[in-house]
Amino acid sequence: MKKRYAVCGVSNRAIGMFIGPMLNTFSAHCEVVGLLDIDPRRHEVCKTKYPQLASVAEYGPDDFDRMVAETKPDAIIVTGRDDTHATYIIKALEKDLDVLTEKPMATTGADCRRIMDAEAKSKGKVTVTFNYRYAPIHTKIKEMVLEGKLGRITSIDLNWYIDTYHGSSYFKRWNRVREVSGGLSIHKSSHHFDLVNWWIGQKPVEAFAFGALNYYGPEGELNPKKESGRFCGTCEVKQDCTYYTRWSTRSKDVQIKDDHLGTVKEEQGKQAYSTYRPDACIYDEEINIEDTYSCTVRYDQGALLSYSVNFSLPYEGYRLAINGTKGRLETMEYHAPARTPFPTDVQTIDYFPLFGSKETIHVVHREGGHGGGDPVLLEDLFLGPDPARPYTILSGSEDGAYSIGTGEAVWRSVKEKRAVRIDEVLSGNLK
Missing domain, CATH: 3.30.360.10 (Dihydrodipicolinate Reductase; domain 2)
Incomplete structure (x- = not known):
């Protein structure tokens, strides 16, 4: 019987590291039954890449309980922004569900303690995907x-x-x-x-x-102009920024890859991700x-x-x-x-x-991401630990x-x- 997974955080990491392999390599063992994210556009991007998910139910960030009730997953994959990890891990454990989470498992030691305490009371188990x-x-x-x-x-x-x-x-x-x-x-x-x-x-x-x-930050020695709120895509002084010109030219704007939330360009009347853009100025006072x-x-x-x-x-x-x-x-x-x-x-x-x-x-x-580690990690996650390996x-x-x-x-x-x-x-x- 296939194990049923719901994904909390439809990030680039979720799509590339987990959803794609589950559909293409481990389809005999896995089924994606739910997608949860704060931005509906990410659901659309995921389903455009993998049309076989067209009928999979979509949920917002506050719909976890409803998602579990309607889709009846066996496990939750947690791949959203780091500060969301603890919330969904603990909710899953409270429902006796297994959890696969990307690193870091949480953003504070206090949340780690909450997770371990919840796991001690749960039938579910937490696995942290340390691919290194x-x-x-x-x-x-x-x-x-x-x-x-x-x-x-x-x-x-x-x-x-x-x-x-x-x-x-x-x-x-x-x-x-x-x-x-x-x-x-x-x-x-x-x-x-x-x-x-x-x-x-x-x-x-x-x-x-x-x-x-x-x-x-604003005191960076190579900061071409002390002004917060800039973005590379619209910055008037980007040609004076060494970090920008090292990778981009006047005719080619190199977009930094974001493994987690990512962005998509506006095209055919569709909006880019509504809540996020990954080209904020590296000299911003927010840092x-x-x-x-x-x-x-x-x-x-x-x-x-x-x-x-x-x-x-x-x-x-x-x-x-x-x-x-x-x-x-x-x-x-x-x-x-x-x-x-x-x-x-x-x-x-x-x-x-x-x-x-x-x-x-x-x-x-x-071959494979993280020095060839990703494919073997995925086998352990979706097929079970390699019985020939003599250590954990x-x-x-x-x-x-x-x-x-x-x-x-x-x-x-x-x-x-x-x-x-x-x-x-x-x-x-x-x-």
């Missing part, structure tokens, strides 16, 4: 740790780089407002914190951080989040993480080193070689035993909570200039 875990390089790192090649993990160095195209996109969109995204230490860095938590098999205890808004972080995280079994992320760099990728009592591994990844203005090597892992010679490990790479990889609510709790501890540490414990964040007992 599934990239072949990342699963190989997990296997090396489990094999004991590094011994007891003592420290991790992770430096993440977001290029000027990708980094500036967060400041054009809703992500730039902390109240709806949690800030980038949650919206983006929760991916990174989850990877480290999963790789080393330890729980974060405490974080201390520094952070700043260095590139964007209230940071674009640079550096932090240290302490774990319950003694490991120490040194982490940094920067959202305005010449190339995209990360550098990772994991140290243990038996050895060290190192790797570097370029996420967007097509945009990187120089040749990049295929990613490998260098393994250094504590007493021995270096070994370079090549990994078989796969799908994430639950606790995984989601620890990644968000770390991210919130980071920005609170920046704000309050003190070390912040993760249990403070997740319990709501903040000083």
Whole structure:
């Protein structure tokens, strides 16, 4: 029997990551029975792309109870704006429904606690779709740790780089407002914190951080004009904006891709998405989040993480080193070689035993988004976890909570200039 899914948040991510594969690859196992979104135009866009959904019922943001009563789903997929996640996850759990949610599971530690408390009383289960875990390089790192090649993990160095195209996109969109995204230490860095938590098999205890808004906002050094309320599409000084001219020309306006809400151009008398446009000025005074972080995280079994992320760099990728009592591994990844203005090597892992010679490990790479991780994640979601895999990889609510709790501890540490414990964040007992 097919499992019935209703989708809360008909975003680009919902359409591309879940709805399309459910209809094209997993149609023998899945059925989409309901679509819920604040903007009816998104329903229209989704059904235009997938005409087989023409008869699927549509609902507004306050119609969750009616949707469940009328469509009788087995599970809810949550893929709307980040600040809507907790509401629909909890509503679903209260009706004993399973939930698949994109990251971040919520935008605050307090909402994570509400979700875990609701799940404890429910027959439903929360799965957080951390697709970074599934990239072949990342699963190989997990296997090396489990094999004991590094011994007891003592420290991790992770430096993440977001290029000027990708980094500036967060400041054009809703992500730039902390109240709806949690800030980038949650919206983006929760991916990174989850990877480290999963790789080393330890729980974060405490974080201390520094952070700043260095590139964007009204005080950005490359701001061509201090004036809020501008949009790239109509801006009179866009040719003086380096972030704009790096990717666009006078005759070609490159639209930043928005994986979540997106936009469509007005055509044939139809209006673009009515509530949103993703080309707001990156120097707007509305921006209230940071674009640079550096932090240290302490774990319950003694490991120490040194982490940094920067959202305005010449190339995209990360550098990772994991140290243990038996050895060290190192790797570097370029996420967007097509945009990187120089040749990049295929990613490998260098393994250094504590007493021995270096070994370079090549990994078989796969097609698909997020470094080849998306297709395998979708198989686990819609076919069940791979029984041949000897370790757990799908994430639950606790995984989601620890990644968000770390991210919130980071920005609170920046704000309050003190070390912040993760249990403070997740319990709501903040000083």
